Amino acid sequence: MVTQEQLAALDLLIWLKTTEQAAQLAFSNQSTICRRTQTVLRQFGLKLDRGPSGRRPAGDLELLDLERQVHQQARFRGHHPLRLHVPYWTRREALRDLPEGWCANPLLPDLVCDDPVTLLRDHILDACLVTPTQLPACQDDLVLLDLYRRPIQLILFPRSDDHPTDLRDRFWWQQENGQLNLRLLSFLPESCRQRSSDWFKALAEGPAGSCPERLRRLEPSRYAGQSLTVAFLTPEMRAAQDLPSQVEETVQPYPYVERLAVLADHAAEPAVIRLQEQLVKRFAPQAAWIG
Numbered sequence: 163m164v165t166q167e168q169l170a171a172l173d174l175l176i177w178l179k180t181t182e183q184a185a186q187l188a189f190s191n192q193s194t195i196c197r198r199t200q201t202v203l204r205q206f207g208l209k210l211d212r213g214p215s216g217r218r219p220a221g222d223l224e225l226l227d228l229e230r231q232v233h234q235q236a237r238f239r240g241h242h243p244l245r246l247h248v249p250y251w252t253r254r255e256a257l258r259d260l261p262e263g264w265c266a267n268p269l270l271p272d273l274v275c276d277d278p279v280t281l282l283r284d285h286i287l288d289a290c291l292v293t294p295t296q297l298p299a300c301q302d303d304l305v306l307l308d309l310y311r312r313p314i315q316l317i318l319f320p321r322s323d324d325h326p327t328d329l330r331d332r333f334w335w336q337q338e339n340g341q342l343n344l345r346l347l348s349f350l351p352e353s354c355r356q357r358s359s360d361w362f363k364a365l366a367e368g369p370a371g372s373c374p375e376r377l378r379r380l381e382p383s384r385y386a387g388q389s390l391t392v393a394f395l396t397p398e399m400r401a402a403q404d405l406p407s408q409v410e411e412t413v414q415p416y417p418y419v420e421r422l423a424v425l426a427d428h429a430a431e432p433a434v435i436r437l438q439e440q441l442v443k444r445f446a447p448q449a450a451w452i453g
Contacts, residue, residue, distance in 0.1 A: 163225070164202050166242060169233050171198035172210075172219070173286040177245070177275065179216045183268055202226075215276045215352070230285035237288060238431050246437070247278045247290040250349040251402040252420060256310075261440040263433055264289075271349040271402070279304070279423060289424045289437060295353035297421070305429040307422040307438055309445045312396040313415035316365070318408045319345065319391040329390075333410055336390045340366060345393040347403050358394045361416065365392075 171194070174184035181192040188195065203210060206229075208221040219226065237244050243265040248257050253269050260266050267273055275281070278290035279298055291309065320329045336342050344362040346355045392410070393403075396418050400407055422441055424434050 163229055164205050166233055166236060168198040168201050169229060170242070171195045172202045173230070175199055176217055176219075177247070177281055177286055178267060178273065183270075183273065186268065187265060227285065234285045234288065238428070238433055240433075244288040244433055244437075245286070247275050247281070247287050249291060249293065249351070249420070250274070251396070251398040252291055254402050255398050256444060261437050264437060274349060274351055276352045282423060282425060288428070289422060289434065292421055292423050293351060293354055294419060295357050296351060297423075303426050305424050305426050307442070309420050309422055309441055312398065312418045312420075314394050314396055314418045315400075315415045316410040316413040317393045317395050317400055318410050319393070319405060320408060329408060330410070330412075332388065332390055333392075336388070337365065341389055342366065343389050343391045345391045347393065347395075347399070349402065350399070361394050362392070365413070 167188070167190075170188055171184060171190070174187055175181060175195060178184050178187065181195045184190075184195045185192045199210070202208075203219065206219075206221070206223075206226045208219045208223070208226065210217050211220045233242075236242060240263065244263055246260065246264045246266045248266050250269070250271050250273070253266065257266065258269070267275065275290075277296065278287060278292055279296060281287040282290050283303070297306075318329055318333055333342075342362075342365070344358065346358060350358070393407075394416070395403070400409075422438065428434055
């Protein structure tokens, strides 16, 4: 009912959120993306709503979904690149070069996909790498492959004049006195930011009297008025934020597993099998973390 290029314009816009990024991935221009998107919307009697997480078509989506499935099969047959979403920190470190036949989101920290599994189920994406917080409760229609494991560590962001030892003292003193600030980095999906907020709340509500005895004897004026910023990050996330930082090793890290997700209906596709094999090989040196 619509051409591959027309439907791709709409779906790339939904995935990448701006006509500029959609145009770059489609090797087109912004006005063409807008024109093709409007053609698809008129054809299916839909409108494009804008919400907190981006644009979504509104109306009866049954025919659009069927059309997407047809076009997805064309991608699996090699007529157009398959679409893979990768979190920014993994795209930056491990997947700058993509497997043959696949395209991915641009390497931009502000281009965040909060719910890649929904785009996968809508046949906009063909595969995605997901964080633990992005996995839905019901996974019966998905095939998941563990790619790598990492610790999520508590990271301290020092001032330029902070000494590592003083920084640790200041962390404990300010935890006791409720003077910590949480940094939520812009490239983190909303679900990761929410999980970080939950952990920060638990940290702030930690057991009373946890401060080492030697810090109880410190004069309050030594750290009064000084705020300390912290974040919960994997080593890859920490490297991606390009700011001086230090791991607080006395706080127990949380486990993190990044997984490849594909629809179970497509798990036997040769392109998906090749993708799985290449990603397993790519991530083999960093697949496991032993804390």
